[in-house]
Amino acid sequence: MYGAKGSSHATGLFLTLCAAMLLLAMLSQQSWAAGPRGAAKSALAPLEETMTSAANGVTRVASILGDVSSLRAENARLQAADEQLRRQVVELDAAAKENAQLRQALSFQKSSGHKVVAADVIGTGPDALSRTMEIDRGTADGIRAGMVVVTGAGLLGRVREAGPHAANVQTLADPQSRVNVYLSRNGLQGTISGGPAALQLDLQHTIGVVASSGDWVLTSGIGGTYPRGLVVGEIATVTHRDTATSDQAQVAWVNDPTSVGFILVITDFVPS
Protein backbone atom coordinates (compact mmCIF):
# COMPACT_ATOMS: atom_id res chain seq x y z
CA MET A 1 0.00 0.00 0.00
CA TYR A 2 2.83 2.45 0.85
CA GLY A 3 6.32 2.81 -0.64
CA ALA A 4 9.60 2.54 1.29
CA LYS A 5 9.85 6.34 1.61
CA GLY A 6 6.27 6.60 2.84
CA SER A 7 7.01 3.85 5.30
CA SER A 8 10.02 5.63 6.81
CA HIS A 9 7.99 8.86 6.98
CA ALA A 10 5.23 6.95 8.79
CA THR A 11 7.77 5.54 11.26
CA GLY A 12 9.15 9.02 11.88
CA LEU A 13 5.66 10.40 12.44
CA PHE A 14 4.84 7.47 14.73
CA LEU A 15 7.91 8.05 16.88
CA THR A 16 7.27 11.81 17.03
CA LEU A 17 3.64 11.32 18.07
CA CYS A 18 4.65 8.68 20.64
CA ALA A 19 7.15 11.10 22.15
CA ALA A 20 4.51 13.86 22.20
CA MET A 21 1.92 11.64 23.91
CA LEU A 22 4.46 10.38 26.44
CA LEU A 23 5.43 13.96 27.23
CA LEU A 24 1.74 14.88 27.57
CA ALA A 25 1.23 11.93 29.94
CA MET A 26 4.22 12.91 32.08
CA LEU A 27 3.24 16.57 32.24
CA SER A 28 -0.45 15.91 32.89
CA GLN A 29 0.51 13.63 35.78
CA GLN A 30 2.29 16.43 37.68
CA SER A 31 0.55 17.79 40.76
CA TRP A 32 0.28 21.30 39.27
CA ALA A 33 -1.68 19.86 36.34
CA ALA A 34 -4.27 18.12 38.56
CA GLY A 35 -6.67 21.09 38.41
CA PRO A 36 -6.86 21.49 34.61
CA ARG A 37 -6.86 17.70 34.18
CA GLY A 38 -9.79 17.31 36.60
CA ALA A 39 -11.66 20.17 34.92
CA ALA A 40 -11.16 18.60 31.47
CA LYS A 41 -12.43 15.26 32.72
CA SER A 42 -15.42 16.89 34.43
CA ALA A 43 -16.31 18.56 31.11
CA LEU A 44 -16.99 15.15 29.59
CA ALA A 45 -19.09 14.01 32.58
CA PRO A 46 -22.47 15.52 31.48
CA LEU A 47 -22.21 13.74 28.12
CA GLU A 48 -21.41 10.46 29.88
CA GLU A 49 -24.35 11.00 32.24
CA THR A 50 -26.72 11.49 29.29
CA MET A 51 -25.36 8.42 27.53
CA THR A 52 -25.66 6.30 30.68
CA SER A 53 -29.28 7.40 31.16
CA ALA A 54 -29.98 6.43 27.54
CA ALA A 55 -28.27 3.06 28.09
CA ASN A 56 -30.41 2.45 31.18
CA GLY A 57 -33.52 3.27 29.13
CA VAL A 58 -32.52 0.77 26.46
CA THR A 59 -31.84 -1.89 29.12
CA ARG A 60 -35.28 -1.25 30.61
CA VAL A 61 -36.95 -1.62 27.18
CA ALA A 62 -34.97 -4.81 26.57
CA SER A 63 -36.08 -6.19 29.94
CA ILE A 64 -39.71 -5.38 29.05
CA LEU A 65 -39.32 -7.29 25.78
CA GLY A 66 -37.63 -10.19 27.56
CA ASP A 67 -40.35 -10.20 30.17
CA VAL A 68 -43.07 -10.25 27.49
CA SER A 69 -41.56 -13.25 25.68
CA SER A 70 -41.16 -15.33 28.84
CA LEU A 71 -44.70 -14.54 29.96
CA ARG A 72 -46.07 -15.68 26.60
CA ALA A 73 -44.43 -19.03 27.01
CA GLU A 74 -45.46 -19.49 30.61
CA ASN A 75 -48.99 -18.29 30.93
CA ALA A 76 -51.79 -17.82 28.38
CA ARG A 77 -53.71 -15.55 30.65
CA LEU A 78 -50.83 -13.15 30.94
CA GLN A 79 -50.54 -13.08 27.14
CA ALA A 80 -53.74 -11.08 27.10
CA ALA A 81 -52.64 -8.76 29.87
CA ASP A 82 -52.44 -5.12 29.16
CA GLU A 83 -49.04 -3.93 27.82
CA GLN A 84 -49.12 -0.84 29.95
CA LEU A 85 -49.64 -2.88 33.10
CA ARG A 86 -46.68 -5.06 32.24
CA ARG A 87 -44.53 -2.03 31.66
CA GLN A 88 -45.65 -0.67 35.01
CA VAL A 89 -44.72 -3.95 36.68
CA VAL A 90 -41.24 -3.83 35.20
CA GLU A 91 -40.84 -0.19 36.16
CA LEU A 92 -42.09 -0.89 39.69
CA ASP A 93 -39.67 -3.80 39.89
CA ALA A 94 -36.82 -1.52 38.85
CA ALA A 95 -37.97 1.09 41.39
CA ALA A 96 -38.14 -1.61 44.08
CA LYS A 97 -34.58 -2.67 43.30
CA GLU A 98 -33.44 0.94 43.49
CA ASN A 99 -35.33 1.37 46.78
CA ALA A 100 -33.64 -1.74 48.13
CA GLN A 101 -30.25 -0.30 47.14
CA LEU A 102 -31.10 2.99 48.83
CA ARG A 103 -32.36 1.21 51.97
CA GLN A 104 -29.17 -0.84 52.03
CA ALA A 105 -27.14 2.34 51.66
CA LEU A 106 -29.05 4.05 54.46
CA SER A 107 -28.55 1.00 56.62
CA PHE A 108 -24.79 1.05 55.89
CA GLN A 109 -24.61 4.73 56.87
CA LYS A 110 -26.47 4.06 60.15
CA SER A 111 -24.60 0.89 61.09
CA SER A 112 -21.08 2.01 60.15
CA GLY A 113 -21.35 5.49 61.61
CA HIS A 114 -19.30 6.90 58.73
CA LYS A 115 -20.16 10.14 56.98
CA VAL A 116 -20.96 9.41 53.36
CA VAL A 117 -21.74 11.25 50.15
CA ALA A 118 -24.06 9.48 47.69
CA ALA A 119 -23.29 9.56 43.97
CA ASP A 120 -24.58 8.09 40.70
CA VAL A 121 -22.35 6.08 38.38
CA ILE A 122 -22.20 7.87 35.02
CA GLY A 123 -19.48 5.95 33.18
CA THR A 124 -16.89 3.22 33.30
CA GLY A 125 -13.25 2.74 32.33
CA PRO A 126 -12.38 2.54 28.62
CA ASP A 127 -11.10 -1.05 28.61
CA ALA A 128 -10.72 -4.22 30.63
CA LEU A 129 -7.29 -3.12 31.89
CA SER A 130 -8.87 -0.21 33.73
CA ARG A 131 -11.96 -1.34 35.66
CA THR A 132 -12.95 2.07 36.94
CA MET A 133 -16.17 4.03 37.32
CA GLU A 134 -16.94 7.68 36.85
CA ILE A 135 -19.31 9.25 39.39
CA ASP A 136 -21.23 12.52 39.29
CA ARG A 137 -19.70 14.01 42.45
CA GLY A 138 -16.34 15.74 42.79
CA THR A 139 -14.26 18.07 44.91
CA ALA A 140 -17.18 20.54 45.03
CA ASP A 141 -19.08 17.87 47.02
CA GLY A 142 -16.18 17.10 49.36
CA ILE A 143 -14.82 14.13 47.41
CA ARG A 144 -11.03 13.68 47.51
CA ALA A 145 -8.64 11.19 45.95
CA GLY A 146 -8.08 8.15 48.21
CA MET A 147 -11.55 8.16 49.79
CA VAL A 148 -13.17 4.75 50.18
CA VAL A 149 -16.22 3.88 48.08
CA VAL A 150 -18.88 1.39 49.15
CA THR A 151 -22.38 0.26 48.28
CA GLY A 152 -24.93 -1.00 50.77
CA ALA A 153 -23.59 -4.51 50.10
CA GLY A 154 -19.94 -3.76 50.86
CA LEU A 155 -16.64 -2.40 49.56
CA LEU A 156 -16.53 -1.21 45.93
CA GLY A 157 -13.14 0.56 45.66
CA ARG A 158 -11.62 3.97 46.21
CA VAL A 159 -11.52 7.37 44.57
CA ARG A 160 -8.48 7.50 42.33
CA GLU A 161 -8.93 11.03 41.03
CA ALA A 162 -11.41 13.84 41.68
CA GLY A 163 -12.38 16.75 39.45
CA PRO A 164 -14.71 19.61 40.41
CA HIS A 165 -17.96 17.80 39.49
CA ALA A 166 -16.90 14.24 38.73
CA ALA A 167 -14.52 11.64 40.11
CA ASN A 168 -12.96 8.37 39.04
CA VAL A 169 -13.30 5.32 41.26
CA GLN A 170 -10.87 2.41 40.97
CA THR A 171 -12.99 -0.69 41.68
CA LEU A 172 -11.68 -3.86 43.28
CA ALA A 173 -12.01 -5.55 39.85
CA ASP A 174 -9.26 -3.30 38.46
CA PRO A 175 -6.14 -5.42 37.85
CA GLN A 176 -4.03 -2.73 39.59
CA SER A 177 -6.19 -2.73 42.74
CA ARG A 178 -4.82 -4.33 45.94
CA VAL A 179 -6.72 -4.66 49.24
CA ASN A 180 -5.49 -6.29 52.45
CA VAL A 181 -8.14 -8.56 53.90
CA TYR A 182 -8.80 -11.24 56.54
CA LEU A 183 -11.23 -14.12 56.81
CA SER A 184 -13.90 -13.64 59.46
CA ARG A 185 -14.00 -17.36 60.42
CA ASN A 186 -10.32 -17.98 61.17
CA GLY A 187 -8.53 -14.64 60.85
CA LEU A 188 -6.31 -15.72 57.93
CA GLN A 189 -4.72 -12.67 56.27
CA GLY A 190 -4.32 -12.06 52.56
CA THR A 191 -4.40 -9.63 49.67
CA ILE A 192 -7.12 -9.30 47.08
CA SER A 193 -6.40 -8.19 43.53
CA GLY A 194 -8.69 -7.59 40.57
CA GLY A 195 -9.27 -10.17 37.88
CA PRO A 196 -11.24 -10.83 34.71
CA ALA A 197 -14.04 -12.72 36.45
CA ALA A 198 -13.83 -13.17 40.24
CA LEU A 199 -11.49 -11.33 42.61
CA GLN A 200 -8.18 -13.12 43.21
CA LEU A 201 -7.17 -13.73 46.83
CA ASP A 202 -3.62 -14.56 47.85
CA LEU A 203 -3.78 -16.01 51.38
CA GLN A 204 -0.83 -16.40 53.73
CA HIS A 205 -0.16 -19.96 54.91
CA THR A 206 -0.74 -20.60 58.60
CA ILE A 207 -0.06 -24.09 59.95
CA GLY A 208 -3.27 -25.91 60.85
CA VAL A 209 -5.60 -23.27 59.41
CA VAL A 210 -7.11 -23.61 55.95
CA ALA A 211 -9.58 -21.39 54.16
CA SER A 212 -12.70 -22.96 52.71
CA SER A 213 -15.54 -22.03 50.38
CA GLY A 214 -18.14 -19.84 52.02
CA ASP A 215 -15.69 -17.97 54.28
CA TRP A 216 -16.44 -14.27 54.42
CA VAL A 217 -13.68 -11.84 53.43
CA LEU A 218 -13.39 -8.43 55.13
CA THR A 219 -10.91 -5.58 54.91
CA SER A 220 -8.14 -5.89 57.51
CA GLY A 221 -7.22 -2.21 57.67
CA ILE A 222 -3.53 -3.11 57.29
CA GLY A 223 -1.72 -0.47 55.27
CA GLY A 224 -4.27 2.17 56.21
CA THR A 225 -5.85 2.46 52.76
CA TYR A 226 -9.20 1.00 53.85
CA PRO A 227 -10.94 0.92 57.24
CA ARG A 228 -11.12 -2.47 58.95
CA GLY A 229 -14.24 -4.59 58.69
CA LEU A 230 -15.76 -3.69 55.32
CA VAL A 231 -17.32 -6.71 53.61
CA VAL A 232 -15.62 -7.68 50.34
CA GLY A 233 -17.15 -11.04 49.46
CA GLU A 234 -17.33 -14.75 50.01
CA ILE A 235 -14.71 -17.34 49.04
CA ALA A 236 -15.91 -19.33 46.03
CA THR A 237 -12.99 -21.68 45.44
CA VAL A 238 -9.65 -22.33 47.18
CA THR A 239 -6.51 -23.87 45.72
CA HIS A 240 -4.33 -25.23 48.51
CA ARG A 241 -0.86 -26.67 47.94
CA ASP A 242 1.25 -27.89 50.86
CA THR A 243 4.43 -26.96 49.01
CA ALA A 244 3.35 -23.38 48.25
CA THR A 245 3.90 -20.46 50.61
CA SER A 246 0.41 -19.12 50.00
CA ASP A 247 -3.07 -20.35 49.01
CA GLN A 248 -4.94 -18.97 46.02
CA ALA A 249 -8.67 -18.36 46.21
CA GLN A 250 -11.36 -16.79 44.09
CA VAL A 251 -13.75 -14.47 45.86
CA ALA A 252 -17.36 -13.88 44.83
CA TRP A 253 -17.57 -10.13 45.22
CA VAL A 254 -20.65 -8.74 46.97
CA ASN A 255 -20.87 -6.08 44.27
CA ASP A 256 -21.56 -6.63 40.60
CA PRO A 257 -19.92 -3.59 38.95
CA THR A 258 -22.09 -3.91 35.84
CA SER A 259 -25.26 -3.38 37.84
CA VAL A 260 -24.06 -0.79 40.37
CA GLY A 261 -25.74 2.53 39.63
CA PHE A 262 -25.52 4.21 42.99
CA ILE A 263 -22.55 4.37 45.38
CA LEU A 264 -21.48 5.94 48.68
CA VAL A 265 -18.17 7.72 49.26
CA ILE A 266 -16.94 7.61 52.86
CA THR A 267 -15.73 11.12 53.52
CA ASP A 268 -14.57 10.87 57.14
CA PHE A 269 -11.97 8.12 56.74
CA VAL A 270 -8.53 9.46 55.92
CA PRO A 271 -6.28 6.88 54.28
CA SER A 272 -2.78 6.90 55.73
Added chain:
Amino acid sequence: MKRVAALGVMVALALVQVTWAPRISIAGAFPNLVLATVVAITWMSGVRAGMAWACIGGVLLDLSAPGAVGPHALALLTAAYVTSLWARNFESAHALHAALTAAAGTAAYSLTLVLTDGLLGQPGIDAGIFIRLAVAAAVYNALLTPFALEAMRRLRALVREGPEPA
Protein backbone atom coordinates in the same frame (compact mmCIF):
# COMPACT_ATOMS: atom_id res chain seq x y z
CA MET B 1 -17.48 20.08 7.80
CA LYS B 2 -16.66 16.40 7.16
CA ARG B 3 -13.93 16.54 9.79
CA VAL B 4 -16.28 18.05 12.36
CA ALA B 5 -18.80 15.30 11.64
CA ALA B 6 -16.04 12.68 11.91
CA LEU B 7 -14.97 14.19 15.24
CA GLY B 8 -18.58 13.97 16.43
CA VAL B 9 -18.65 10.28 15.47
CA MET B 10 -15.39 9.66 17.37
CA VAL B 11 -16.74 11.43 20.49
CA ALA B 12 -19.92 9.34 20.26
CA LEU B 13 -17.89 6.13 19.91
CA ALA B 14 -15.74 7.00 22.92
CA LEU B 15 -18.84 7.75 24.98
CA VAL B 16 -20.52 4.50 23.94
CA GLN B 17 -17.33 2.66 24.87
CA VAL B 18 -17.28 4.05 28.43
CA THR B 19 -21.02 3.72 29.06
CA TRP B 20 -22.65 0.93 27.01
CA ALA B 21 -19.82 -1.41 26.01
CA PRO B 22 -19.04 -2.81 29.50
CA ARG B 23 -22.61 -4.19 29.60
CA ILE B 24 -21.63 -6.75 26.95
CA SER B 25 -18.46 -7.93 28.65
CA ILE B 26 -17.25 -11.49 27.93
CA ALA B 27 -14.42 -13.11 29.93
CA GLY B 28 -13.67 -9.73 31.49
CA ALA B 29 -13.21 -7.97 28.15
CA PHE B 30 -15.55 -5.70 26.25
CA PRO B 31 -15.46 -4.20 22.77
CA ASN B 32 -12.99 -1.39 22.16
CA LEU B 33 -14.94 0.61 19.59
CA VAL B 34 -12.31 3.33 19.28
CA LEU B 35 -9.54 0.81 18.61
CA ALA B 36 -11.66 -1.02 16.00
CA THR B 37 -12.36 2.32 14.31
CA VAL B 38 -8.70 3.35 14.33
CA VAL B 39 -7.73 0.00 12.75
CA ALA B 40 -10.46 0.42 10.12
CA ILE B 41 -9.34 4.02 9.38
CA THR B 42 -5.73 2.85 8.99
CA TRP B 43 -6.83 0.24 6.44
CA MET B 44 -9.13 2.64 4.58
CA SER B 45 -7.27 5.95 4.71
CA GLY B 46 -3.66 5.11 5.52
CA VAL B 47 -1.33 5.29 8.48
CA ARG B 48 -1.30 9.08 8.82
CA ALA B 49 -5.07 9.30 9.18
CA GLY B 50 -5.02 6.26 11.47
CA MET B 51 -2.44 7.84 13.77
CA ALA B 52 -4.21 11.22 13.79
CA TRP B 53 -7.49 9.60 14.85
CA ALA B 54 -5.62 7.40 17.33
CA CYS B 55 -4.41 10.55 19.12
CA ILE B 56 -7.89 12.11 19.13
CA GLY B 57 -9.69 8.91 20.21
CA GLY B 58 -7.00 8.13 22.76
CA VAL B 59 -7.22 11.54 24.44
CA LEU B 60 -11.02 11.13 24.63
CA LEU B 61 -10.57 7.76 26.35
CA ASP B 62 -7.94 9.25 28.66
CA LEU B 63 -10.49 11.85 29.75
CA SER B 64 -12.78 9.08 30.99
CA ALA B 65 -10.02 7.12 32.75
CA PRO B 66 -8.19 8.02 35.95
CA GLY B 67 -4.61 9.26 35.82
CA ALA B 68 -2.56 11.00 33.18
CA VAL B 69 -3.80 12.14 29.77
CA GLY B 70 -1.88 10.37 27.00
CA PRO B 71 -1.51 6.62 27.76
CA HIS B 72 -4.55 5.54 25.73
CA ALA B 73 -3.50 7.81 22.85
CA LEU B 74 -0.04 6.22 22.93
CA ALA B 75 -1.60 2.73 23.03
CA LEU B 76 -3.87 3.48 20.08
CA LEU B 77 -0.92 4.95 18.15
CA THR B 78 0.92 1.64 18.44
CA ALA B 79 -2.23 -0.22 17.33
CA ALA B 80 -2.45 2.04 14.23
CA TYR B 81 1.24 1.58 13.48
CA VAL B 82 1.07 -2.23 13.85
CA THR B 83 -1.92 -2.21 11.48
CA SER B 84 0.01 -0.10 8.97
CA LEU B 85 2.93 -2.58 8.96
CA TRP B 86 0.49 -5.20 7.74
CA ALA B 87 -1.68 -2.98 5.54
CA ARG B 88 1.26 -1.63 3.50
CA ASN B 89 1.52 -5.03 1.77
CA PHE B 90 -2.05 -5.04 0.51
CA GLU B 91 -3.91 -2.91 -1.99
CA SER B 92 -7.29 -3.16 -0.30
CA ALA B 93 -8.67 -4.17 3.07
CA HIS B 94 -10.02 -7.68 3.48
CA ALA B 95 -12.20 -8.60 6.48
CA LEU B 96 -9.86 -11.39 7.59
CA HIS B 97 -6.78 -9.16 7.40
CA ALA B 98 -8.62 -6.42 9.29
CA ALA B 99 -9.58 -8.91 11.99
CA LEU B 100 -6.01 -10.19 12.32
CA THR B 101 -4.59 -6.68 12.50
CA ALA B 102 -7.19 -5.80 15.14
CA ALA B 103 -6.00 -8.76 17.22
CA ALA B 104 -2.35 -7.75 16.78
CA GLY B 105 -3.24 -4.09 17.39
CA THR B 106 -5.08 -5.01 20.61
CA ALA B 107 -2.05 -6.92 21.85
CA ALA B 108 0.17 -3.91 21.09
CA TYR B 109 -2.40 -1.57 22.68
CA SER B 110 -2.61 -3.62 25.91
CA LEU B 111 1.16 -4.00 26.20
CA THR B 112 1.72 -0.27 25.59
CA LEU B 113 -0.87 0.65 28.24
CA VAL B 114 0.77 -1.56 30.86
CA LEU B 115 4.28 -0.37 29.98
CA THR B 116 3.20 3.28 30.04
CA ASP B 117 1.51 2.79 33.41
CA GLY B 118 4.75 1.25 34.69
CA LEU B 119 6.73 4.17 33.32
CA LEU B 120 4.36 6.60 35.05
CA GLY B 121 4.79 4.82 38.38
CA GLN B 122 1.44 3.01 38.49
CA PRO B 123 1.21 -0.43 40.14
CA GLY B 124 1.78 -3.42 37.87
CA ILE B 125 -0.66 -6.10 36.78
CA ASP B 126 -0.27 -9.83 37.39
CA ALA B 127 1.09 -11.37 34.15
CA GLY B 128 -1.52 -14.15 34.07
CA ILE B 129 -4.40 -11.72 34.46
CA PHE B 130 -2.91 -9.41 31.83
CA ILE B 131 -2.58 -12.24 29.29
CA ARG B 132 -6.15 -13.44 29.88
CA LEU B 133 -7.58 -9.93 29.52
CA ALA B 134 -5.46 -9.09 26.48
CA VAL B 135 -6.37 -12.33 24.67
CA ALA B 136 -10.10 -11.90 25.41
CA ALA B 137 -9.96 -8.28 24.21
CA ALA B 138 -8.01 -9.28 21.06
CA VAL B 139 -10.64 -11.88 20.13
CA TYR B 140 -13.47 -9.46 20.82
CA ASN B 141 -11.92 -6.66 18.77
CA ALA B 142 -10.98 -9.04 15.94
CA LEU B 143 -14.64 -10.01 15.63
CA LEU B 144 -15.75 -6.39 15.77
CA THR B 145 -13.32 -4.78 13.33
CA PRO B 146 -14.64 -6.27 10.03
CA PHE B 147 -18.00 -4.69 10.88
CA ALA B 148 -16.29 -1.37 11.63
CA LEU B 149 -14.50 -1.62 8.27
CA GLU B 150 -17.75 -2.30 6.44
CA ALA B 151 -19.48 0.56 8.25
CA MET B 152 -16.64 2.87 7.25
CA ARG B 153 -16.84 1.76 3.60
CA ARG B 154 -20.55 2.49 3.52
CA LEU B 155 -20.09 5.82 5.27
CA ARG B 156 -17.40 6.79 2.77
CA ALA B 157 -19.61 5.76 -0.17
CA LEU B 158 -22.46 7.76 1.30
CA VAL B 159 -20.28 10.87 1.69
CA ARG B 160 -18.96 10.54 -1.90
CA GLU B 161 -22.48 10.17 -3.30
CA GLY B 162 -23.68 13.23 -1.38
CA PRO B 163 -24.42 16.57 -3.12
CA GLU B 164 -21.39 18.61 -4.13
CA PRO B 165 -21.04 21.98 -2.35
CA ALA B 166 -22.16 24.95 -4.46
